[in-house]
Amino acid sequence: MSASFTAEELFQWIEEGRDYVYLDVRGEEDHARFSIEGPSEITLLNIPYYDFMEDPEGAVAQLDPSSTYRTICAKQGSAMFVAEVLGEAGFEDVRWLEGGMTGWGQVLIPKRISTPEGYELWQFNRPGKASCSYGLVHEGQMMVFDPSRNADFYTSFAEAHGVRITHLFETHLQADYVSGGASLAAATGATYHAHDGDFASSTLSYTSVVDGATVSFEGGRGPGVLCTHAPGHTPGSTVYLIDERYMVSGDTVFIVSVGRPDLGKKVVEWAKQLYATLKERICTLPDALMVLPGHYTDWGTEATEDHLIMNDFGTIKALNESIYGLDREEDFIAYIVDNMRDQPEVYNTIRQVNAGLLSPAAEELDTMDLGKNECAASHMAA
């Protein structure tokens, strides 16, 4: 029986730059659609598991016995099967991914952001989605921003750190992943903050975000969270300014690009809103503000040396001169329209799930919640 590894170990190995060869044994289509990636370059091969059934010798002959292989599939059965085949062929230390790509898609990696004393700020990176949620901790309480579906992660994190989750914030109604907000609110009793612009037609019980209001920890001490309505990516998009130093920017400001305003099929109307938001509400913020985005596209350009997805707003404006340099609304709309592309069909279903209008079975949720985000207005920095 060959040994396995977890999705957390997989991330750690990629981060450490371990000299492994990752062998994806899913079909070529699945591999092309969604695969593993992380902070450093990896060697990744794709040989479908059925090749190891039809022509085991031919499939094995494509591999180098002196390399160390880590096999990956959709769930785990096929990766285990191929690991066994390789083991029988004399390959040493072959291991397979527990829970497969489904598990990889859900894993969250906590990293602490350096802050002034008195509070802790955590980035929870979800490498399988290229998305980030955040935790703000102060005196035994934690606020969580944009929790993803893996609610157990957040409750376990809170328990391990001896804190209780008291507030949950949505930056917007997510289209690309299933939110954990409502289930975490039910599990913890935390106040669930969301903007009417996105959530008014939902069936969820939430507290309406008020533009310009500050949410504080119990006792009134610690960093405040200033809610700022930032429509454009969605009508209810909100950014949260923490301690006047950090901005949880959701899908409004990314390190590279801005959140695409075409997902609601009202591209011109929403692009106008986004232009006004950027000019009047975002560009007036200080350059030193650290931006903590909801998504990223590329580790190489968007991560710090410590593998945090963040940067200061001044640097972000310089990185995205082709967007922030546009001084006429019509030029901005033209930029958005030029960079438009289709959105995955599943996004509409995910929006309905996140508004409480649909409750699919767990396995169906697993499937729709998988795959990298498509939320940026453009792919390249300029």
Add this chain to the structure above:
Amino acid sequence: MAHDDEIDCSGMNCPLPVLKTKMKIDGMAAGSTLKVITTDPGSCQDIPAWANRVGHEVVETGEGDGKFWFMVKRGE
């Protein structure tokens, strides 16, 4: 549609549906058709992708009652 043999892989997870199908069809004559029944959603992509890769043909597919079925015609 008419078929020459049938294999029920209900309840089996990847890689078993493809493995059982392969073993069964290997013993059948070229041009004959095997009906494969599965419950694993992963088989919906894997059975056709495998068949295409090894020279068999999926001539018909369907689903209902939580099951999927595939008519696989053995290649030469």
